[in-house]
Amino acid sequence: MKKLRLIFLLLLIMTILPLNIFALQNVSDAPVRNIGDVLGNVLHSNVRTYINGERIPSYNINHRSVVLISDLANYGFDVVFDEETRIATVTRNYAKEFTPIENIADNTERPGSVAFQYVYTDIIAIVNGVEVESFNIRGRLAIFFSSLGDFGTFRWNGETQQSMLTLNEARIVVTPTGIRYHFHFCHTIRENWRYVTREEARELGFTACLVCEP
Numbered sequence: 001m002k003k004l005r006l007i008f009l010l011l012l013i014m015t016i017l018p019l020n021i022f023a024l025q026n027v028s029d030a031p032v033r034n035i036g037d038v039l040g041n042v043l044h045s046n047v048r049t050y051i052n053g054e055r056i057p058s059y060n061i062n063h064r065s066v067v068l069i070s071d072l073a074n075y076g077f078d079v080v081f082d083e084e085t086r087i088a089t090v091t092r093n094y095a096k097e098f099t100p101i102e103n104i105a106d107n108t109e110r111p112g113s114v115a116f117q118y119v120y121t122d123i124i125a126i127v128n129g130v131e132v133e134s135f136n137i138r139g140r141l142a143i144f145f146s147s148l149g150d151f152g153t154f155r156w157n158g159e160t161q162q163s164m165l166t167l168n169e170a171r172i173v174v175t176p177t178g179i180r181y182h183f184h185f186c187h188t189i190r191e192n193w194r195y196v197t198r199e200e201a202r203e204l205g206f207t208a209c210l211v212c213e214p
């Protein structure tokens with residue numbers, strides 16, 4: 001019986017000890033942030049942001065433009081929020097028509113002055129299959145405008161204070177060893193690719209990538 005108790009005790013120690021070490025490491029590594037914690041200031045700015053020439057409302061954090069994820073649905077993107085996993089996913093939808101937001105107010109305050117604060121959110125933003133920095137601006141999920149870089153080319157006009165994103169045309173590509181066809185900007189592509197039409201890709205037996213959804 002004594003032996004049995006000893007074994008039990010040893011087993012107990014073995015199960016508890018590594019867990020404890022792991023837990024301690026986790027605590028020290030993780031940033032101490034709670035939902036609603038203030039992260040910094042949103043500044044008044046004269047910078048205006050555009051996607052394919054259409055203006056999109058933006059904010060300014062650390063002298064970088066920030067857009068609301070929900071607004072992107074009006075500019076050729078699909079935005080899906082999963083309540084359970086708390087993940088917001090942004091993907092390009094080439095079939096979607098632009099319905100740009102109208103009557104966007106220009107800044108009337110002194111540029112660089114504090115407008116309000118932005119706060120931490122536990123919602124994860126996934127853009128083109130990759131997690132990007134996100135924050136809560138007045139109860140809405142926001143990302144840096146530059147996080148949309150996979151989808152097109154940025155142009156900055158310092159004189160007019162305009163930041164413009166021109167979206168890439170959709171091109172279908174396949175790789176030598178892959179089984180999926182992709183949009184050319186898909187981040188899962190690891191090899192050289194070549195352009196094909198969607199029809200060619202299907203005839204060759206490729207199926208649509210689940211990440212870029214071509």
Ligand SMILES: [Zn+2]
Nearest residue numbers: 182186209212
């Ligand atoms: Zn893909």
